[in-house]
Amino acid sequence: MLLKRFEAKTLPKALELVRGECGENALVVETRPTRTGFLVVAARPEPAPAATPPRPRDQAGATPLLSRWTRGFQPLADHATDFGLSATVLRAVERALLGTRVELSRPGDPALPQLAARVLAALVHTAPEVEDATAARFRTLALVGPTGVGKTTTLAKLAGRARARGERIAIITLDTYRVAAVEQLRAFADLMDVPFAVAFTATDLRRLLHEHRVCDRVFVDTTGRSPRDRDAMPVLEGTLRAGGCAALLCLAAGTRARDCDAVFAAYEPLGVDAVCLTKWDETVAPGEALAAVVERGLPLSHLGIGQEVPADLLVASAEQIACAAFACEPTAVQP
Ligand SMILES: Nc1nc2c(ncn2[C@@H]2O[C@H](COP(=O)(O)OP(=O)(O)OP(=O)(O)O)[C@@H](O)[C@H]2O)c(=O)[nH]1
Ligand SMILES: [Mg+2]
Incomplete structure (x- = not known):
């Protein structure tokens, strides 16, 4: 995820620049006032992967369901999705976790929920x-x-x-x-x-x-x-x-x-x-x-x-x- 900085006199103007360059689904990771206006750090969401050929059907004729989350992150994603969190925010959390020591390839790493919460907390700016x-x-x-x-x-x-x-x-x-x-x-x-x-x-x-x-x-x-x-x-x-x-x-x-x-x-x-x-x-x-x-x-x-x-x-x-x-x-x- 490539982060970019955008500066403008007002927050709406800075966000307009973000939307212009990174699209409507841009992920804003930081905003703060500067001496001359506002600074926004944002990233363009990664493009959806190219279409893959249809997966083979199982014996009952149904295509197996593909999860969009790593197996380790899946239980957390399920809970957070019930809570209403968007896939964009969850994706940002999962990506950040991929660069850490937690085990994402299978569920059960006891450190995962708290680390995920710390990553999400870093995305929630308070005032x-x-x-x-x-x-x-x-x-x-x-x-x-x-x-x-x-x-x-x-x-x-x-x-x-x-x-x-x-x-x-x-x-x-x-x-x-x-x-x-x-x-x-x-x-x-x-x-x-x-x-x-x-x-x-x-x-x-x-x-x-x-x-x-x-x-x-x-x-x-x-x-x-x-x-x-x-x-x-x-x-x-x-x-x-x-x-x-x-x-x-x-x-x-x-x-x-x-x-x-x-x-x-x-x-x-x-x-x-x-x-x-x-x-x-x-x-x-x-x-x-x-x-x-x-x-x-x-x-x-x-x-x-x-x-x-x-x-x-x-x-x-x-x-x-x-x-x-x-x-x-x-x-x-x-x-
Ligand atoms: N449960 C709950 N009710 C709330 C909360 N905040 C306000 N209310 C209730 O929501 C109703 C509307 O609250 P108001 O403060 O009059 O809302 P308003 O935005 O000023 O409304 P308008 O001026 O008509 O636009 C009232 O019954 C409040 O008691 C809250 O955090 N939780
Ligand atoms: Mg009122």
Whole structure:
């Protein structure tokens, strides 16, 4: 797998370069901000092997099934596929393992699950800085995403945690579209005893952010938009840009791969800074959404694991997620 570096001013532009050169199925293995923009390291997926002649049929007339995984990796691949992980990500993990000391030609190497989890963990970029009050990029954080994914709830969880750490915070909502949205968030803000304001326009947002400039953190709620509502995106993008907001994309962990593609296609032009996978507790196969994040090299900040505010929010741990995918013990993968 040939790795290439791509640099551009914004992450979407860098990813566009990646897609242009390595194709739609490019495997992004690293993204990081640089002084001038973003660096993405990506690889072109290896071409499918040339068509082989049909295999002989067995006595019952059926062609024997070919496994696409090495025998040693097969049980792990089975579990991770049930978990929802894509073949692209699994292939990257298997390839990386081929260069190690583990036995892949037959199942049973006890070191394999933990090593596989370490490789997968290296592919999952996390973003603990989303909760770091000293990280200037995330000081003004807008929660964006499709309808009903848990943006307002996640905002309340993050705000509650920031408040508990003693940070000075304010909450602003841009969601004047849905009936009762303002009241929903005002109730959270009142409970936490933090300032709350409604912004109807980009100018309002700029003014309110200026008013709250002494705050350590400002959380901005936005209206849920279907990824198909292309008209709404430029307005949202303009407003968030005017406010200099970082964008935390909330995506339900049970979202299917193709729907994830549509969500990212709609929201990436906004400049997604990190992703929170919400409703992790509601799905048995969070791997499709996880793989969509990993394949794009986007950082994962949190997992929403329930409705309780602020308790049901976990800071994403690459090791724990990788162990869940391969059903191994989290503690064992610590270096
Ligand atoms: N099980 C579970 N439910 C969640 C989670 N996050 C949010 N919810 C629930 O999902 C529902 C919708 O949450 P909201 O926070 O209103 O979602 P939203 O994205 O702000 O919705 P809109 O503003 O209408 O687009 C509520 O019932 C929340 O309690 C989560 O991590 N797990
Ligand atoms: Mg909402």
